[in-house]
Each structure stands twice: as structure tokens, then as C-alpha cells.
Amino acid sequence: MSTTSPGTVGxxxxxxxxxxxxxxxxxxxxxASRETAGDCRPGLRxxxxxxxxxxxxxxxxxxxxxxxxxxxxxxxIAASAGVSQRTFFRYFPTKEDVVLEAMGSVDEVxxxxxxxxxxxxxxxxxxxxxxxxxxxxxxxTAMHHFKGGAAEIIAESPELMRTGMTYCRRRQxxxxxxxxxxxGTGPADPRPELVSAIFFAALANGxxxxxxxxxxxxxxxxxxxMRQLELVPEVIGSDWNTPAAxxxxxx
Amino acid sequence: MSTTSPGTVGxxxxxxxxxxxxxxxxxxxxxASRETAGDCRPGLRxxxxxxxxxxxxxxxxxxxxxxxxxxxxxxxIAASAGVSQRTFFRYFPTKEDVVLEAMGSVDEVxxxxxxxxxxxxxxxxxxxxxxxxxxxxxxxTAMHHFKGGAAEIIAESPELMRTGMTYCRRRQxxxxxxxxxxxGTGPADPRPELVSAIFFAALANGxxxxxxxxxxxxxxxxxxxMRQLELVPEVIGSDWNTPAAxxxxxx
DNA sequence: CTGACAACTGGCAGTCGCTGCCATAATCTT
DNA sequence: AAGATTATGGCAGCGACTGCCAGTTGTCAG
Numbered sequence: 001m002s003t004t005s006p007g008t009v010g011x012x013x014x015x016x017x018x019x020x021x022x023x024x025x026x027x028x029x030x031x032a033s034r035e036t037a038g039d040c041r042p043g044l045r046x047x048x049x050x051x052x053x054x055x056x057x058x059x060x061x062x063x064x065x066x067x068x069x070x071x072x073x074x075x076x077i078a079a080s081a082g083v084s085q086r087t088f089f090r091y092f093p094t095k096e097d098v099v100l101e102a103m104g105s106v107d108e109v110x111x112x113x114x115x116x117x118x119x120x121x122x123x124x125x126x127x128x129x130x131x132x133x134x135x136x137x138x139x140x141t142a143m144h145h146f147k148g149g150a151a152e153i154i155a156e157s158p159e160l161m162r163t164g165m166t167y168c169r170r171r172q173x174x175x176x177x178x179x180x181x182x183x184g185t186g187p188a189d190p191r192p193e194l195v196s197a198i199f200f201a202a203l204a205n206g207x208x209x210x211x212x213x214x215x216x217x218x219x220x221x222x223x224x225x226m227r228q229l230e231l232v233p234e235v236i237g238s239d240w241n242t243p244a245a246x247x248x249x250x251x
Numbered sequence: 252m253s254t255t256s257p258g259t260v261g262x263x264x265x266x267x268x269x270x271x272x273x274x275x276x277x278x279x280x281x282x283a284s285r286e287t288a289g290d291c292r293p294g295l296r297x298x299x300x301x302x303x304x305x306x307x308x309x310x311x312x313x314x315x316x317x318x319x320x321x322x323x324x325x326x327x328i329a330a331s332a333g334v335s336q337r338t339f340f341r342y343f344p345t346k347e348d349v350v351l352e353a354m355g356s357v358d359e360v361x362x363x364x365x366x367x368x369x370x371x372x373x374x375x376x377x378x379x380x381x382x383x384x385x386x387x388x389x390x391x392t393a394m395h396h397f398k399g400g401a402a403e404i405i406a407e408s409p410e411l412m413r414t415g416m417t418y419c420r421r422r423q424x425x426x427x428x429x430x431x432x433x434x435g436t437g438p439a440d441p442r443p444e445l446v447s448a449i450f451f452a453a454l455a456n457g458x459x460x461x462x463x464x465x466x467x468x469x470x471x472x473x474x475x476x477m478r479q480l481e482l483v484p485e486v487i488g489s490d491w492n493t494p495a496a497x498x499x500x501x502x
Numbered sequence: 503c504t505g506a507c508a509a510c511t512g513g514c515a516g517t518c519g520c521t522g523c524c525a526t527a528a529t530c531t532t
Numbered sequence: 533a534a535g536a537t538t539a540t541g542g543c544a545g546c547g548a549c550t551g552c553c554a555g556t557t558g559t560c561a562g
Contacts, residue, residue: 045529045538052539073518084541089520124487169417169455183491191486194456194479198487201452204420205445228445235442236375236449236487240434296509296558324547335512340549504562511556521546528539 053091055081060098061153061160069099069159096167102150103164107171109151110134111178123179123192127199128229135222158215165207168200175199202228304342306332311349312404312411320350320410347418353401354415358422360402361385362429374430374443378450379480386473409466416458419451426450453479 059080063072074095078088092098114130121129138151154160164171172193179192206224213220234240310331314323325346329339343349365381372380389402405411415422423444430443457475464471485491 043530048529049539074520075518085519086521086542087540090539093520095519122489122491166420190456190460190479191482191491193459194453194482195486197452197456198449198483201448202445205441205448208444209441228441231442231445232449233487235446236484238373240373240442294558299558300510325549326547336548337513337550338511341511344549346548506561507559509556509558512554514552515550516552517548517550519546519548521544523543523545525542526540528537530537531535532533 052081052083052087056083056088056091057098057102057150061102061150064099064160065153065157069157069163096163099154099160099163100167100170103154104171104174106138106151106154107174109137111175113137114175114178115182123183123195124199124232126182127179127195128226131225131229132222135225139218155218158211161207161221162211165204168204169197172196172200198232199229202232303332303334303338307334307339307342308349308353308401312353312401315350315411316404316408320408320414347414350405350411350414351418351421354405355422355425357389357402357405358425360388362426364388365426365429366433374434374446375450375483377433378430378446379477382476382480383473386476390469406469409462412458412472413462416455419455420448423447423451449483450480453483 056077060072060077063077063080066072074088075085077098078085081088092101110130113133114126116133117126117129138155154164173196176193176196179195180187180189183192185192203225206226206228207221209228210216210221210224213224215221307328311323311328314328314331317323325339326336328349329336332339343352361381364384365377367384368377368380389406405415424447427444427447430446431438431440434443436443454476457477457479458472460479461467461472461475464475466472
């Protein structure tokens with residue numbers, strides 16, 4: 001993977017582990033494997049696990065923010081969270097997953113905005129508008145209180161942002177679920193996943209553009225995001241069939 | 252020093268190295284640093300480097316194909332190519348780059364088909380059609396001779412295919428260049444990069460779908476690719492604004 | 503041809519992500 | 533409280549990747 005790579009038997013086991021953690025992420029604080037059905041959390045064990053998980057994420061983000069993602073080792077994160085490195089890797093299959101999971105909680109806010117958009121909007125339109133709504137929320141409220149707190153830390157750390165964008169494909173499924181929910185289609189419909197993939201691809205492009213422009217502030221990032229998103233229909237539709245040389249080079 | 256870069260610490264240096272190698276890839280066999288300008292290849296040194304590079308790629312692909320990507324170490328590749336591991340990493344910043352570069356040569360064929368498409372087609376349309384042309388070429392000619400040979404090896408190894416798709420974002424720029432060439436726009440136009448990103452995102456989705464279906468043959472992969480690609484305009488355009496529940500849950 | 507200079511290479515030691523294994527301790531069950 | 537589960541820590545180890553230094557090889561002037 002980007003920062004490192006797998007040890008023993010290669011990529012296959014990694015992928016498996018990653019998916020497992022993906023599912024585990026959302027059942028993090030509940031869901032006994034016993035017959036104690038539903039929401040009742042059966043005990044102290046689960047609570048402790050949830051606490052450890054949260055501690056890992058918090059200290060992880062903090063350290064990433066302080067010394068940079070690449071300059072923070074998993075051992076340091078584990079130690080700062082009061083567990084062993086071995087335990088760290090029982091909670092997160094890879095180091096990136098700490099960032100990804102934090103980013104996931106940010107995505108949830110986006111998803112809420114997305115689901116709140118008027119029903120006459122196309123899924124993709126709703127996504128674009130939700131992005132703008134989301135950003136405003138981020139800029140207004142999140143800067144003040146420091147509760148869930150992932151958003152600001154990520155927003156303030158270009159390196160974290162980059163990590164989150166690099167692996168954005170792994171965030172796509174969660175958004176696809178929300179899209180499927182909104183449109184009412186079933187899990188066999190490939191379209192939600194596709195819109196989600198395109199959305200994130202556009203964001204990744206925007207992020208890259210933003211970095212190449214010298215990362216001119218967070219507003220600049222939003223502008224890049226929105227520009228790319230707005231370009232998508234133009235570029236896919238029949239608008240852009242300029243055979244050659246229309247709006248001059250460097251246009 | 253074209254292939255390597257002096258890493259300092261952490262992920263940032265990694266990224267830098269990767270981009271450096273990306274540029275180096277295409278100037279692999281030429282370009283002295285002296286004032287001997289142009290195409291003249293000034294010597295034995297460059298030739299040797301090119302030969303080593305090719306050897307690394309060939310043995311790398313062969314070993315990946317034989318024992319799997321994850322079960323092949325960089326040390327084995329280096330040894331089989333007759334160089335040290337240290338030298339391997341002077342040619343390729345990461346192990347994946349071997350696959351990526353091989354895949355790049357496959358992409359070149361796609362790009363040729365793309366550039367050969369009639370001018371009245373939208374860039375995205377041309378891309379879709381080129382994909383189909385490309386695949387036919389792959390299935391017909393490449394299976395017979397074993398010259399450049401990357402295509403078949405990759406096509407026959409799901410693990411390599413997966414690696415290539417996982418990091419497909421790093422292939423996007425080359426394709427974007429071709430798109431810009433065809434449309435005649437300059438490097439400041441963000442649209443080629445965006446189409447390229449969307450194209451690869453759709454492919455990645457198709458690949459994922461294909462894997463989840465149990466990887467039903469290469470024709471199945473092409474079908475998944477094409478299906479996703481064809482869905483893109485439908486999903487982005489105004490066709491799909493089903494507020495809720497139209498074509499029944501479960502697809 | 504030769505010697506200075508630059509680029510290329512190998513080897514070593516070390517860091518870090520990540521994993522399997524096993525003994526121990528904590529929690530849950532009855 | 534005994535026994536069955538499950539979480540944890542520590543250790544040893546693999547493998548990707550890097551910096552450093554010394555030795556080799558191609559290059560180019562004289």
C-alpha cells in the first residue's frame with residue numbers, strides 16, 4: 001500500500017481483514033454475537049472495546065496532526081492510547097484505517113445533508129449540493145466545539161486529507177448505501193455504487209488540483225471540489241464533443 | 252538518478268518518488284543529462300539501464316504470475332533479474348510500480364485505439380468504444396505471440412488485475428494526456444483529467460462487480476466494464492431522478 | 503590509452519508496518 | 533466459584549523500503 005506493504009502471504013489477507021473491519025466499524029459499540037438480540041449492549045466488554053477504539057482514533061488523529069502521518073508510528077499511537085501495538089492491529093487492520101474511520105464519521109454528516117436534499121434532485125445533484133451544505137456546517141459549527149472532532153483535525157492536516165483521498169475508494173460503499181436508500185433501489189442495482197465512485201473520483205481530482213495549486217486554504221479546496229463536480233455532467237454529456245482545438249490550449 | 256529519489260522520512264517522500272518514477276518511465280531509454288540533445292542515445296549506459304528495467308519487469312511479472320503477487324518478494328525479483336534488492340528499489344519506488352508500469356504499456360494500446368476513434372464521438376464515448384476495440388485486440392493477437400507480453404500475464408492473474416485496478420488512479424494522468432491531445436486542449440484544462448478519472452472509476456467498479464460475481468472469465472470482466480461505462484451517462488444525466496422506489500427494491 | 507570524474511551498483515544495517523503464536527488476564531456463563 | 537470465551541501483551545519474524553558507504557563501470561578529456 002502506499003506507506004508500506006503487507007508482510008506474509010500478501011494482499012489477499014489484507015483485503016479480507018479490511019473488509020472485516022469495515023463491517024466491524026459500524027457495529028463497534030453494540031451487537032453482541034449472542035442471542036441477545038437488537039440494540040441491548042450486553043456488557044462491560046463491548047463498552048471497553050468501544051472505549052479503546054475511540055482512544056486509538058483520538059490519539060491517532062492527535063499524533064498525526066502534531067507530528068504528521070508519516071512521522072507517527074503505530075507503536076506510538078498504541079502506547080499513547082495505553083495498549084500494545086499488537087492490540088492496535090486487532091482494532092485496525094492498517095494504519096490508514098484510523099484515518100479512514102475518522103473520515104467515515106465526517107462522511108456521515110455529508111450523508112445526512114444528502115438525505116435531506118429535496119427529492120426532485122438527481123442523486124448526483126443532491127450529492128453536489130450536500131457537499132456545499134456539508135462544508136458550511138463544517139466551517140461554522142465544527143470549528144467551535146471539539147466533540148467528535150475528527151473534521152477539524154483532518155481539515156487542518158493536508159497529510160491526513162491526502163491519506164483520506166488516496167484511499168477514498170474505500171469510503172465509496174457507505175455513500176452508495178445512502179444513495180440506494182434515498183432512491184429506494186436494492187443492493188443489486190449497480191448505479192448507487194457508480195455515482196458514489198464518480199463523486200469520489202471528482203473529489204480526488206479536486207484535491208489533487210488543490211494541492212498542485214499550493215493548497216490555498218480550505219475554501220480553495222471546496223472551490224476545487226465544486227468545480228470538478230460541476231464539470232462532471234458537462235464532460236460526460238454530449239456537450240463536450242469538440243473534435244479538436246476549440247477553446248485554445250491552456251484554456 | 253532518474254528513477255530514484257532521496258527519501259527523507261515518511262509518506263511525503265514516497266509520493267515524490269512515485270511521481271519521479273512516473274516521469275522516468277517514458278524517458279526510460281533516452282535522454283542523457285548532457286548537452287547531447289534530442290533523441291540520440293549517447294551510450295551503453297542507458298542501454299544497460301533499459302535492459303535492467305525490462306528484465307525487472309519481465310521477471311517480476313513472471314514471478315507474480317507463477318506464485319502470486321503477494322507471495323513474491325522484491326528480493327526474489329531482483330535476484331531473478333540478476334541485480335540486488337537495493338537496485339530494484341532504485342528502478343521502482345514501490346513493488347506495485349512494476350505492475351503499474353506493465354499495465355501502462357497495456358494502456359498505451361487502449362490509448363491508440365482511443366486516438367483512432369472517429370472525431371465526432373465524445374471523449375467519453377470514444378473511450379468506451381476504444382475499450383471494446385482494445386479488448387478485442389487483446390483477445391485476438393496478444394494470446395498468440397508473447398512479445399511485449401504484459402497483457403496476457405496480467406489478464407490471466409486476477410491478483411495482478413486487482414493490483415492494477417487498486418492503484419488505477421496513478422494511471423489516470425497518462426490517459427488524460429491522450430484525451431487532451433485528441434481534444435486539443437491545454438494542460439490547464441481540468442476536463443481531460445476528469446474524464447480519465449471517471450473512466451477509471453467506472454472500470455474499478457466493473458472490476459469489483461466482476462470479482463464479487465466470482466470472476467467469471469475475462470469476457471465477464473469486459474461485460475462488467477462495459478456495463479458500468481454505459482451506466483455513467485444515465486446516472487449523471489437527468490435520466491435518473493427517481494425520488495424513491497421506482498424499479499422495485501432488490502434491483 | 504589513460505586517468506579523472508560521474509553514474510551505477512551491492513551490501514549492510516536499520517526502521518516500520520504487519521502477522522502468527524502462545525501464555526496470561528479479564529469478562530461472561532451457569 | 534469453576535469453566536468457557538474472549539481480549540491482551542509480548543515475542544519473534546517477514547517483508548517493503550531507506551540511508552550510507554564503498555567498490556565498480558561507463559564516459560570523456562587530454
